[in-house]
Amino acid sequence: MEEHILIAVAWPYANANIHVGNLTGSYLPADICARYHRLRGRKVMMVSGSDAHGTPITVKADAQSTSPLEIYEQYHESFVALFLKLGLNYNIFTSTHTSNHFDIAQKVFTALKENGYLYTTTEKQWYSSAQKRFLPDRYVEGTCYICGNPDARSDQCERCGQMLEAELLQNPRSKVDGSTPELKETEHFYLDLSKLQEEIVDFLKTRESYWRPNVMRQSLGQILTDGLRGRPITRDLDWGIPVPVDGWDGKCLYVWFEAVIGYLSGVVEWSKLHNQSGAWRHWWTGDKVRSFYFIGKDNIPFHAVIWPAELIGMGDAFDKAMGSPEPKPLVLPYDVPANEFMNLEGRKISGSANWAVWGLDFLERYDPDPLRYYLVTAMPENRDSDWDWEEFFQRNNNELVATWGNLANRVLSFTYKHWEGVIPDPGDLREADLALLETIKAGFDSVGDKLEKVQLRAALAEVMTLASEVNKYLDVHAPWFEIKTDKAEAAKSVYTALQAIDWLKLMFAPFLPHTSQALHDCLANPQPIFGYGYTKSVEDDLGKHLVLEYCDDNAMTSVGQDLWSPVLLPINKTFNQPVPLFKKLEHAIVEDERSRLGK
Numbered sequence: 001m002e003e004h005i006l007i008a009v010a011w012p013y014a015n016a017n018i019h020v021g022n023l024t025g026s027y028l029p030a031d032i033c034a035r036y037h038r039l040r041g042r043k044v045m046m047v048s049g050s051d052a053h054g055t056p057i058t059v060k061a062d063a064q065s066t067s068p069l070e071i072y073e074q075y076h077e078s079f080v081a082l083f084l085k086l087g088l089n090y091n092i093f094t095s096t097h098t099s100n101h102f103d104i105a106q107k108v109f110t111a112l113k114e115n116g117y118l119y120t121t122t123e124k125q126w127y128s129s130a131q132k133r134f135l136p137d138r139y140v141e142g143t144c145y146i147c148g149n150p151d152a153r154s155d156q157c158e159r160c161g162q163m164l165e166a167e168l169l170q171n172p173r174s175k176v177d178g179s180t181p182e183l184k185e186t187e188h189f190y191l192d193l194s195k196l197q198e199e200i201v202d203f204l205k206t207r208e209s210y211w212r213p214n215v216m217r218q219s220l221g222q223i224l225t226d227g228l229r230g231r232p233i234t235r236d237l238d239w240g241i242p243v244p245v246d247g248w249d250g251k252c253l254y255v256w257f258e259a260v261i262g263y264l265s266g267v268v269e270w271s272k273l274h275n276q277s278g279a280w281r282h283w284w285t286g287d288k289v290r291s292f293y294f295i296g297k298d299n300i301p302f303h304a305v306i307w308p309a310e311l312i313g314m315g316d317a318f319d320k321a322m323g324s325p326e327p328k329p330l331v332l333p334y335d336v337p338a339n340e341f342m343n344l345e346g347r348k349i350s351g352s353a354n355w356a357v358w359g360l361d362f363l364e365r366y367d368p369d370p371l372r373y374y375l376v377t378a379m380p381e382n383r384d385s386d387w388d389w390e391e392f393f394q395r396n397n398n399e400l401v402a403t404w405g406n407l408a409n410r411v412l413s414f415t416y417k418h419w420e421g422v423i424p425d426p427g428d429l430r431e432a433d434l435a436l437l438e439t440i441k442a443g444f445d446s447v448g449d450k451l452e453k454v455q456l457r458a459a460l461a462e463v464m465t466l467a468s469e470v471n472k473y474l475d476v477h478a479p480w481f482e483i484k485t486d487k488a489e490a491a492k493s494v495y496t497a498l499q500a501i502d503w504l505k506l507m508f509a510p511f512l513p514h515t516s517q518a519l520h521d522c523l524a525n526p527q528p529i530f531g532y533g534y535t536k537s538v539e540d541d542l543g544k545h546l547v548l549e550y551c552d553d554n555a556m557t558s559v560g561q562d563l564w565s566p567v568l569l570p571i572n573k574t575f576n577q578p579v580p581l582f583k584k585l586e587h588a589i590v591e592d593e594r595s596r597l598g599k
């Protein structure tokens with residue numbers, strides 16, 4: 001059976017637009033890896049969706065006098081529009097507000113409960129008798145019992161920075177209507193993480209040799225220092241997934257507990273939408289599965305500890321509840337390549353201060369591949385990084401345009417003109433020609449090795465270095481000079497450079513899919529390299545939701561063959577008139593763009 005790759009991508013919270021820091025943190029690296037594995041002929045499932053529940057969305061809805069549903073739908077649509085424009089090829093991008101997700105999340109809850117990993121505790125929470133409901137932490141303000149700040153939130157004080165015990169807050173008031181709430185007892189379910197600690201530690205130890213140090217520190221390191229304690233997985237809120245237990249009306253599953261279940265429910269939904277109801281098991285119960293979780297560093301504990309805890313705790317009970325005749329446990333994360341944060345011009349990105357470069361706004365003025373390129377060169381893989389407009393400008397003009405784009409365009413235009421749009425027969429290649437081709441060919445191994453390890457910055461830098469090698473070769477074996485005295489010699493140089501460019505096109509393809517495809521079209525290949533994204537509206541008991549999907553029926557990657565290899569360029573093949581791959585930018589954009597920030 002072929003290898004199945006699950007590309008699990010962070011679920012954007014549907015209450016804010018997506019900026020470049022979010023893109024480079026998780027969504028873009030996920031797409032690059034998905035494309036790479038598709039080129040290797042593996043069965044890829046890239047899954048994510050909008051995180052639709054939780055109090056930040058209800059707070060925003062209250063502030064705008066609208067419903068949480070409308071807030072979520074508005075952002076969900078803008079996420080889908082951005083992903084289509086940037087070429088992020090999700091097999092399914094759905095949402096947590098679907099009947100399917102409700103059902104799967106409730107099944108996970110029930111499996112954990114049946115296996116003895118849930119318990120209940122009664123605690124005191126602020127209750128509004130005027131509204132007849134419990135008030136979530138963010139809805140209650142009062143005086144901080146530590147520093148006396150009169151405007152502290154019940155769970156945290158902005159002035160002294162301390163986490164607060166909600167019930168100790170002084171002079172509490174409801175943010176909704178200013179009324180005084182009272183403390184009332186309420187019962188909640190907890191996930192018994194301490195009971196699962198030993199198995200989580202054993203799991204993390206098997207990943208110690210290759211996970212990023214920061215991820216290991218925030219998972220295994222943290223557990224070995226502090227140990228694990230139970231965490232509440234339900235709360236008093238009506239916007240969310242109901243607790244599937246009789247008598248628990250008015251309570252729902254905590255968003256941190258149910259959103260991660262989306263990686264599982266999303267694949268189940270994909271299987272249903274494609275009329276292959278059991279297909280999700282290929283990525284969740286198979287023997288040859290690797291699952292990669294692309295997230296930002298703020299999400300490490302949820303993906304490296306809590307989600308594995310939910311998976312381990314379920315055992316085979318979930319698969320059994322799904323009707324499997326031979327129930328199996330679910331596959332644990334293979335890698336969690338969490339990124340650090342990207343700053344902007346030396347300052348922390350802040351959406352509320354508009355100190356951000358927004359994805360959709362950027363793509364109004366620039367093409368997607370220059371964004372993808374710059375975001376990889378500045379990807380915060382091991383430490384925080386910085387978006388700098390001057391550097392974006394320099395890298396676009398000096399690397400994308402000068403090193404790669406001009407190389408491809410110059411060689412193709414020259415060949416098109418002097419050999420009437422036909423790839424010339426080079427005869428026997430010279431030693432220097434063979435040496436260059438060996439160098440480029442070796443890139444399939446070395447770049448591929450880095451992509452397997454999710455070292456994307458290093459992988460892309462290496463492809464760009466290989467492109468420079470072709471430029472160096474052309475400095476010595478310049479066909480534009482050779483042709484004046486010996487067209488046969490020029491044909492050798494042209495053929496060698498074209499072959500190198502065709503291989504580089506494939507190595508660049510996961511990073512720069514749009515321009516690699518343009519080059520692929522120029523070389524008159526009838527099949528596109530990758531498939532394409534499209535949307536559809538799905539109706540269920542909760543209403544309609546928009547889903548982003550992926551179709552590669554006619555693409556090269558649909559065949560399941562390993563395409564990551566040096567295929568020979570056919571001699572005497574006709575190709576199309578080349579067009580420039582990238583646009584040179586004016587330096588004035590740097591000041592223009594900087595002047596927009598913070599306004």
Ligand SMILES: [Zn+2]
Nearest residue numbers: 144147157160
């Ligand atoms: Zn305080």
